[in-house]
Amino acid sequence: MRKWNFCAGPAVISEQVLSEVKDELLEWGDSGMSIMEMSHRSKIYDGVAVDAKQDFIDILNVPSSHEVLFLQGGATHQFSMVPLNFAHNNNADYVLSGSWSKKAIAEASKLTKVNTIASSENLGFSYAPTQEDWKHSKDSAYVHYCPNETIQGVAIHEAPDINNHLIADMSSVILSEPLDVSKFSLIYAGAQKNIGPAGLTMVIIKKDLMKLENENLPNILRYSKHSESDSMLNTPPTFAWYMAGKVFKWIKQSGGLEFFKEQNHLKASTLYDFIDNSDFYSNPVKIENRSIMNVPFILADNDLDSVFLKESEENGLLNLKGHRSVGGMRASIYNAMPLEGINELVDFMKVFEAKYG
Numbered sequence: 172m173r174k175w176n177f178c179a180g181p182a183v184i185s186e187q188v189l190s191e192v193k194d195e196l197l198e199w200g201d202s203g204m205s206i207m208e209m210s211h212r213s214k215i216y217d218g219v220a221v222d223a224k225q226d227f228i229d230i231l232n233v234p235s236s237h238e239v240l241f242l243q244g245g246a247t248h249q250f251s252m253v254p255l256n257f258a259h260n261n262n263a264d265y266v267l268s269g270s271w272s273k274k275a276i277a278e279a280s281k282l283t284k285v286n287t288i289a290s291s292e293n294l295g296f297s298y299a300p301t302q303e304d305w306k307h308s309k310d311s312a313y314v315h316y317c318p319n320e321t322i323q324g325v326a327i328h329e330a331p332d333i334n335n336h337l338i339a340d341m342s343s344v345i346l347s348e349p350l351d352v353s354k355f356s357l358i359y360a361g362a363q364k365n366i367g368p369a370g371l372t373m374v375i376i377k378k379d380l381m382k383l384e385n386e387n388l389p390n391i392l393r394y395s396k397h398s399e400s401d402s403m404l405n406t407p408p409t410f411a412w413y414m415a416g417k418v419f420k421w422i423k424q425s426g427g428l429e430f431f432k433e434q435n436h437l438k439a440s441t442l443y444d445f446i447d448n449s450d451f452y453s454n455p456v457k458i459e460n461r462s463i464m465n466v467p468f469i470l471a472d473n474d475l476d477s478v479f480l481k482e483s484e485e486n487g488l489l490n491l492k493g494h495r496s497v498g499g500m501r502a503s504i505y506n507a508m509p510l511e512g513i514n515e516l517v518d519f520m521k522v523f524e525a526k527y528g
């Protein structure tokens with residue numbers, strides 16, 4: 172029996188998508204084989220791949236100035252691929268607003284001079300530095316930030332307007348609402364939250380930025396080489412790509428990103444409103460920086476954490492444990508988590524508070 176899965180990633184996937192995959196698992200169409208057994212160079216697979224890319228472009232309204240790539244290596248790989256390509260012999264600006272931007276900075280620092288142009292580490296990443304506080308350097312190759320810090324549940328909701336290449340780690344927020352892609356020179360996102368199974372990394376890159384890449388790198392590290400071969404420089408993660416395509420179709424059929432924006436804001440406000448009106452639960456994040464995808468909360472008495480986790484699990488509410496680095500609880504409420512799941516979580520939290528509060 173399927174339960175409500177609040178995992179930060181790999182995360183819940185729409186049941187409609189999973190059941191279509193189940194139906195097609197043994198044989199895709201009348202191909203005589205599973206999609207997993209098919210050459211990525213075959214005509215049939217090519218159709219699947221091309222369709223998925225087009226659906227992604229349609230959903231996000233990706234302008235023709237940008238290329239969409241289906242890569243491997245996770246968002247972590249982008250932590251080094253970005254500076255390797257664009258900050259060689261140079262320096263780059265980074266905004267530090269949580270654990271993932273901190274990791275991106277640590278990796279980039281091995282490859283280039285990093286200017287941390289704004290940081291919220293002083294207050295334990297309980298807010299994000301506002302754009303006015305970003306102290307841009309004169310000659311940096313690009314500005315990197317993480318609009319949604321998955322661990323702290325801290326978001327920068329407005330994409331900043333800057334006079335430099337803007338690069339964003341959107342792993343836990345991509346496809347949660349419409350986005351003005353034209354503001355960005357590069358967006359990357361691991362698939363395992365709002366897109367599909369792990370193993371796939373989406374990259375949206377401005378074609379003009381690709382012209383600036385480091386030509387001395389091996390092909391596998393060069394965006395242009397992936398682009399020239401339609402993301403098939405080597406064997407791509409074929410199954411994850413196919414499933415991502417199904418998720419994109421499901422998003423389209425559901426009403427696109429406007430629909431998910433409305434749903435996601437409703438889900439998040441349902442949970443935050445309940446937490447804010449309780450003396451037992453609290454969320455440490457500054458209101459304007461609260462994430463709509465990852466909602467951390469703490470109990471008034473952390474001795475009750477293990478009881479909360481045990482009883483929530485018994486009630487069909489899974490993976491509510493906060494990240495090991497911050498503790499407490501966290502509910503990740505990506506696109507595939509319906510409002511019903513949030514309502515059940517809130518009902519459980521009320522009962523738990525009445526019992527132990």
Ligand SMILES: Cc1ncc(COP(=O)(O)O)c(C=O)c1O
Pocket residue numbers: 179180244245246247248271317319320321322340341342343361362
């Ligand atoms: C914002 C963010 N960036 C990067 C990562 C790392 O992603 P991956 O494990 O795909 O390398 C994660 C994973 O949770 C994330 O949430």
